[in-house]
Structure formats: structure tokens, C-alpha cells
Amino acid sequence: MNLFRNAPYEWLIGLRYTRAGKRSSRNSFISFISLISVAGIALGVAALVVVLSVMNGFEKEVTARMLSVLAHVEVFDGRGAMPDWQAQAQQARRNPEVRGVAPFVETQGMLVQDDTMKPAVIRGVLPELEPQVSDVTGQVRAGSFAALRPGSANIVLGTVLAQSLGVKVGDRLTLLTAAPAAPGQAGQGAVSGLLPRPHAFTVAGIFEAGHQQFDSSLAFVHLQDAEQLQGMTAPSGLRLRLDDLYQAPRVARELKQQLAGNLYMRDWTQVNAIWFAAVQSQKRMMFIILAMIIAVAAFNLVSTLVMTVRDKQAEVAILRTLGASPGAIMRIFMVQGTLVGLLGTLIGVGLGVAVALNIDVIVPFIERVFGVHFLDKSIYFISEIPSELLWSDVARIGGTAVLLAFVATLYPSWSAARVHPAEALRYE
Numbered sequence: 001m002n003l004f005r006n007a008p009y010e011w012l013i014g015l016r017y018t019r020a021g022k023r024s025s026r027n028s029f030i031s032f033i034s035l036i037s038v039a040g041i042a043l044g045v046a047a048l049v050v051v052l053s054v055m056n057g058f059e060k061e062v063t064a065r066m067l068s069v070l071a072h073v074e075v076f077d078g079r080g081a082m083p084d085w086q087a088q089a090q091q092a093r094r095n096p097e098v099r100g101v102a103p104f105v106e107t108q109g110m111l112v113q114d115d116t117m118k119p120a121v122i123r124g125v126l127p128e129l130e131p132q133v134s135d136v137t138g139q140v141r142a143g144s145f146a147a148l149r150p151g152s153a154n155i156v157l158g159t160v161l162a163q164s165l166g167v168k169v170g171d172r173l174t175l176l177t178a179a180p181a182a183p184g185q186a187g188q189g190a191v192s193g194l195l196p197r198p199h200a201f202t203v204a205g206i207f208e209a210g211h212q213q214f215d216s217s218l219a220f221v222h223l224q225d226a227e228q229l230q231g232m233t234a235p236s237g238l239r240l241r242l243d244d245l246y247q248a249p250r251v252a253r254e255l256k257q258q259l260a261g262n263l264y265m266r267d268w269t270q271v272n273a274i275w276f277a278a279v280q281s282q283k284r285m286m287f288i289i290l291a292m293i294i295a296v297a298a299f300n301l302v303s304t305l306v307m308t309v310r311d312k313q314a315e316v317a318i319l320r321t322l323g324a325s326p327g328a329i330m331r332i333f334m335v336q337g338t339l340v341g342l343l344g345t346l347i348g349v350g351l352g353v354a355v356a357l358n359i360d361v362i363v364p365f366i367e368r369v370f371g372v373h374f375l376d377k378s379i380y381f382i383s384e385i386p387s388e389l390l391w392s393d394v395a396r397i398g399g400t401a402v403l404l405a406f407v408a409t410l411y412p413s414w415s416a417a418r419v420h421p422a423e424a425l426r427y428e
Contacts, residue, residue, distance in 0.1 A: 033304045038344040040297025045348025045401050046355065048290040052283065052393045053356035057386030059279050065211040068135040069218065070268050071239030072248045074104075075255065078262030083234040091259055097242045097251045100132025103235035105226035110176040110196070111157075111219065113165040120161060120219045122175065124226020124235070133241040136207055136220065143169040143205030150224040154204035158215035162206045169206060175199045177229050199229065237263075291400055297344070298404035301337045305412030309333065312416075326417035333413040334406070341405020345398050353394065359387040 075082075075092065082088060082103070089101040105124035110117050127148045131137050137145045140156065147154045155175070157167070167173055176196040201221070209215055223235060242251055248267035256265050269276060319329065355362060363385045367373055374385060 033300065033307070034340055037297055037300040037304055037340055038347065040300060041294055041341060041344025041401055041405065042348035042351065044290060044294035044297050045345055045397055046352035047293065048287065048397045049349065049352025049389075049394055050355050050359070050387075051286050051290060052397070053352075053387045053389045054359065054385060055279070055283050055286065056388040056390055056393070057359075059276075060388050061386040062211070062275075065209055066214075066272060067245060067268060068139065069209045069211070069214045070271060071133050072242045072245050072268050073240040073252050073255065074237060074266045074271075075240065075259070076237040076264050076266070078264065080236070081232050081234040082237050084261075085235050085238060088259055088261070088263075089238055092238065092240060092255060095251060095254060095258065097244065097247050098240055099243050100129075100241040102126060102129035102133045102239050103223060103237070104239050105223060105230060105232065105236045107177060107226065107230055109178075109229075111161070111165060112174040112176060112198075113167050113171070116165050118161060118164055118217075120157075120175075120217055122177075122219050122221060122226060122229065124221050124223040124229075126223050130220075133239045136209065139207045139209055140205045141208050143203070145205050145207070145220070147204035148220060148222040148225075150222050152204075152222065153199070153201050153225060154221070155201040156205035156207055156220040157203060158218050159206055159208040160212065160216035161219065162203065164216070167203050169203050171203045173201055173203065175201050175229075291404075294401050295404050298341060298401065298408045301340055301405060301408040302412060304340070305333055305337050305409060306415065308336065309412050309416040329417045330413040333416050334409045337409030337412070338402070338406050341402050341408070344405070345401040348401065349394060349398050352397075353389060356387050356389045359385060 075088070085103045089103070092098050092101050103126060107122050107124075109120060109122050111120050125148070127137070127146050130145070136156075141159065143156065145156055148156065155173075157165070162168065165173060176198055178196060207215075207220075209218075221229075227233060227235070240251075240255075242248060245268065249269060252265035252267045256263065319332075363374065
């Protein structure tokens with residue numbers, strides 16, 4: 001109480017009303033309703049902190065796994081090929097954000113093994129330069145990425161793709177790509193003037209990026225082999241890695257102005273624009289839904305304060321006769337309700353932060369006790385629930401909870417300020 005010794009009397013009285021009373025069963029009931037309000041706000045705040053932390057962690061984890069294979073920025077030549085890629089790469093490296101540059105060719109085809117056929121994205125790369133723009137060389141689980149040599153017809157597959165084809169390192173398979181049909185071949189299996197062309201490849205390695213999309217559909221070959229598949233003599237473009245991946249849109253715009261030629265850029269946010277937009281939309285919707293839970297708990301304060309006002313009418317009347325203004329009476333009950341909201345928010349933030357920071361321990365414990373598994377790797381790309389606590393989210397959640405509690409005090413406080421002293425003291 002010494003902390004509030006010099007505080008305005010409205011604060012002192014509001015704080016006293018917040019504490020549990022023992023004079024009557026009515027006071028005890030009001031205090032019980034206050035505790036329910038505190039608990040409701042605390043649970044709502046804690047749930048919102050945990051849910052947003054999990055969604056942040058999920059987004060960060062999936063993004064990291066995506067970008068272990070994807071480039072931050074891709075540069076394409078409008079002519080379909082980039083014969084002067086070395087000069088363009090040297091020019092791109094002059095941008096202070098660019099950390100690595102490597103050429104590539106990308107095409108699509110069908111991988112065939114016995115009676116199994118799977119679609120795949122075939123990416124031609126230079127093994128010695130690929131570590132500058134991706135982490136795939138460190139994700140090889142069997143074989144060697146360095147086995148991709150010019151003319152070797154070697155291929156490195158994702159783990160899921162290799163399993164679905166039933167192949168391992170050293171096995172041979174067939175890659176079917178589309179080739180223009182020769183005159184007179186139209187109608188002989190050609191589709192829109194294209195015929196499938198078979199190419200024999202040997203599995204030289206198997207990688208695991210930890211992302212279902214890439215592990216099940218991506219394959220690497222040497223750049224020269226990919227150029228031959230496409231009938232090209234130069235790579236399609238360049239793949240770039242940056243020091244700060246979140247600067248990719250800005251760097252792409254800068255490179256568009258700095259590099260010569262008819263070039264166009266694509267950054268990683270554009271490649272996965274739909275996925276990231278969906279995640280952001282889900283986060284906003286979860287915030288709104290769980291904020292409604294906090295709102296319900298906060299507006300329990302309305303009933304609590306209304307009962308408190310009716311119970312304290314005589315005291316309010318005495319304060320008015322002593323010279324307290326209607327505004328002072330309002331502040332008393334606003335302080336009471338806001339303190340309840342603040343207490344619930346602090347408890348909720350503490351609980352939510354504790355759970356969010358230890359979710360890697362809590363979730364496995366629940367899974368072991370109940371024999372369940374929350375994430376299917378084939379659906380969610382990851383098998384463990386990640387969490388990343390952002391203090392900006394905590395501040396936003398806490399501020400929202402306190403604001404809702406404050407809004408809930410306005411009507412009861414206004415009602416208390418309208419109490420007429422004579423009528424309130426008539427039957428006292």
C-alpha cells in the first residue's frame with residue numbers, strides 16, 4: 001500500500017474495491033466473478049500468445065526449409081538463355097547484399113523406373129557453385145552431389161521421389177522430356193507437336209531437404225546435361241543468395257536496373273506468394289478469433305462492475321456528498337476494472353510465454369502420455385511443433401486485452417457517476 005501512498009484517492013478506493021471482501025456473501029460472489037474474469041482473460045491471452053508463437057515457428061521452419069533449396073532471387077534472360085552469364089554474375093556480385101551467384105537450367109520431365117512413373121522438376125546446376133546459393137549439397141543422405149559431372153548422366157533425387165520410384169544410389173532410370181515432333185510424326189503419340197524423348201540416368205545421390213514438396217518432386221543434374229536436355233548452349237539464368245533474405249524484393253528491383261539486357265527477376269516471396277499469403281491470413285484470423293475469447297472474458301467485467309456499483313451505492317453517495325465529482329466516481333470503477341484486466345493480462349502473458357518457450361518439451365510429453373502425434377510430416381512438411389516467440393506479438397496481445405478491459409469499464413463507471421446521493425441514502 002506504501003506504493004500508492006501519494007496516489008489520487010480514486011486509485012486507492014479502486015484498488016480497495018478490487019481486493020476480495022469478506023463482509024457479506026454478496027461481496028464474496030462479486031469477488032468470485034472477478035476471479036472468473038481474471039482467469040478468462042489470462043487463458044485467452046495465454047492461448048493467443050502460444051498459438052501465434054507456434055504459427056510464427058511453423059512459418060519460420062517451413063521458410064528455412066524452402067530456402068535451403070530455393071534461391072533468394074532468380075534472374076532470367078528474356079531470350080530464354082544467358083550466354084554471358086559469367087559477366088552478369090560478376091555484375092550481380094557488386095551489389096552489397098549478394099552473397100553467392102550460380103547458373104542454372106530448369107525443366108520438367110517424367111522419371112520412369114519399371115512400371116512406376118513420377119513427374120519431376122529437373123534442375124541443372126554446377127556442383128562447385130551450388131553451395132553458394134543453396135544448402136542441398138549438405139543435405140545429401142546417400143551418394144555424392146559431386147558425382148554430377150559433365151556428360152556423366154548422373155542424377156540426384158529427393159528422398160521421397162527416390163522411395164516412390166523404388167531406386168537407390170547406383171540404380172538406373174529413364175527421364176522422359178518433351179521434344180518437338182519431326183515432320184510426319186504428328187499424330188504418332190505427339191501431343192501439341194511434342195514427343196517424349198527418353199534419357200538414361202544413373203542415381204548418384206539422394207538428398208533430404210525436409211520439405212515434402214522438394215523431396216518428392218525435385219532432381220538435380222549437371223548444368224551441361226540439363227542444357228543438352230533442353231537443346232541449349234547456355235544456362236537459363238542465375239540464382240542468387242543474399243545476406244538478408246527479407247531484402248530480396250528490394251535487391252531484385254536494384255538488379256533490374258543494374259544488370260544489362262532484357263532480364264526479369266523473381267524473388268522467393270513471389271515463388272511462394274500463395275503459401276505466405278495463406279499463412280498471414282490464418283494468423284490474422286486466429287488473432288481475431290482468440291481475441292474474441294479475451295473480449296468475452298473482458299466483458300464479464302461489465303457484470304462484475306455493475307454488481308459492485310449497486311453494492312457500493314451508499315459509499316458512492318457519501319463520496320458525492322463529500323465533494324467527489326462524477327468524473328472521480330467514474331475513475332474509481334475504471335481503475336477497479338482496468339486493474340482486473342491488467343492482472344489477467346500479466347498472468348496470461350507469463351503463462352503463454354512459459355508455454356511458448358518450452359513447447360518443444362511440453363508437446364512431446366503430451367504425445368507420449370496420450371499416444372498421439374499432432375503433425376503428419378507428409379501433410380505439414382515437418383513432424384515437430386516449432387515455436388518462435390515474438391515480443392511484438394506479446395505486446396500487441398497484452399495491449400489488446402488491457403484495452404478491452406478498459407472499454408468494459410466505461411458503462412458501469414458512467415452508471416456509478418449518475419447515482420443520486422439522496423436516493424442512494426434514503427433506505428440506509
